[in-house]
Amino acid sequence: MGAAVGAFHSFVVFLELFALPASLLIGPMVAAIALALTVGKGKLRVPFWPLQFGQVLVGLMMARTITPDILGTMAKDAPLFLLFIFSVIAIATGLGWLLTRWQVLPGTTAVWGSSPGGASAMVIMSEAYGADARLVAFMQYLRVVFVAVGASVISRLWVAADGAEPPPLVLFPEIDWPAFAATMAFAAFCAYGVWRLRLQGGTIIVPLFLGALLQGMGLLKIELPMWLLAIAYALVGWSIGLRFTRSILKHVARALPRVSACIVLLMALCGCMAVALHVFAGIDPLTAYLATSPGGADSVAIIAASSDVDVPFVMAMQTGRFLVILMIGPMLARFIARRSGLAENPV
Numbered sequence: 509m510g511a512a513v514g515a516f517h518s519f520v521v522f523l524e525l526f527a528l529p530a531s532l533l534i535g536p537m538v539a540a541i542a543l544a545l546t547v548g549k550g551k552l553r554v555p556f557w558p559l560q561f562g563q564v565l566v567g568l569m570m571a572r573t574i575t576p577d578i579l580g581t582m583a584k585d586a587p588l589f590l591l592f593i594f595s596v597i598a599i600a601t602g603l604g605w606l607l608t609r610w611q612v613l614p615g616t617t618a619v620w621g622s623s624p625g626g627a628s629a630m631v632i633m634s635e636a637y638g639a640d641a642r643l644v645a646f647m648q649y650l651r652v653v654f655v656a657v658g659a660s661v662i663s664r665l666w667v668a669a670d671g672a673e674p675p676p677l678v679l680f681p682e683i684d685w686p687a688f689a690a691t692m693a694f695a696a697f698c699a700y701g702v703w704r705l706r707l708q709g710g711t712i713i714v715p716l717f718l719g720a721l722l723q724g725m726g727l728l729k730i731e732l733p734m735w736l737l738a739i740a741y742a743l744v745g746w747s748i749g750l751r752f753t754r755s756i757l758k759h760v761a762r763a764l765p766r767v768s769a770c771i772v773l774l775m776a777l778c779g780c781m782a783v784a785l786h787v788f789a790g791i792d793p794l795t796a797y798l799a800t801s802p803g804g805a806d807s808v809a810i811i812a813a814s815s816d817v818d819v820p821f822v823m824a825m826q827t828g829r830f831l832v833i834l835m836i837g838p839m840l841a842r843f844i845a846r847r848s849g850l851a852e853n854p855v
Contacts, residue, residue, distance in 0.1 A: 619845075
């Protein structure tokens with residue numbers, strides 16, 4: 509067990525040194541996979557309530573990004589935003605449908621894995637709607653890595669002369685204690701309410717929408733220090749990783765070439781959409797590329813913050829797409845499963 513904890517810490521540090529987005533979630537997940545295959549033998553699990561609370565914190569973290577500025581930017585250019593948001597979703601869903609038809613991954617797993625929303629939210633929600641969260645995590649975080657590397661390279665080439673660096677990771681920032689206490693009470697209320705009402709995917713949806721609403725009304729300041737988010741990410745990562753088996757890893761290895769090809773194709777098509785956004789809407793190329801990038805909003809936010817781009821526009825596009833996929837994702841997954849004639853059969 510001590511060796512596993514040491515390996516987890518070393519892996520997270522390695523990912524952070526290379527500024528890899530979602531490292532605080534990917535690290536625990538990979539460490540838990542190693543633990544599940546060597547010590548756990550499929551018997552270890554994260555306790556229910558800590559996991560429930562961790563998932564709610566992820567939802568609140570996303571709610572914190574939905575600010576009045578971003579909503580104002582979305583409202584000002586609503587037709588443009590909707591056109592490109594639904595175009596990216598349509599492309600990603602089409603590729604997910606192809607992977608489903610080719611039976612690369614079981615049932616609706618490929619649809620959830622292809623969804624260009626927040627990776628952690630898609631993984632959590634996919635399980636609530638019957639998909640295999642392990643394979644969804646594999647697809648989502650593989651795409652996050654591909655897109656983050658691609659966007660980082662393009663951003664650095666575009667602004668190579670400015671020498672900007674991503675903001676450092678601060679685990680222990682100063683805390684607004686009254687706001688922190690209110691956030692914890694609200695998180696506990698959401699966790700209990702979702703459990704009591706048995707809401708599918710509620711650990712993400714309820715805190716995200718209620719938290720964003722209360723924040724927008726000035727009734728709640730969402731205070732989430734990075735050390736607390738690191739714990740939440742670790743709980744989610746461990747929950748996914750501890751359920752991996754040797755058969756799942758074999759399936760991942762077989763699916764890797766085709767899933768990677770679909771990710772590269774998705775990135776290329778989104779790049780074409782960025783060109784269209786630049787040509788027809790006059791958006792500068794780098795802003796357009798980051799706005800249409802199919803990665804997670806958190807990783808794109810880090811890259812945008814260190815680049816000379818229109819950050820509110822980028823985040824408005826990313827946030828808008830996430831909210832749309834959050835609302836229509838379950839419906840799309842069920843529709844494609846019915847059309848493909850494939851029920852969910854976890855490996």
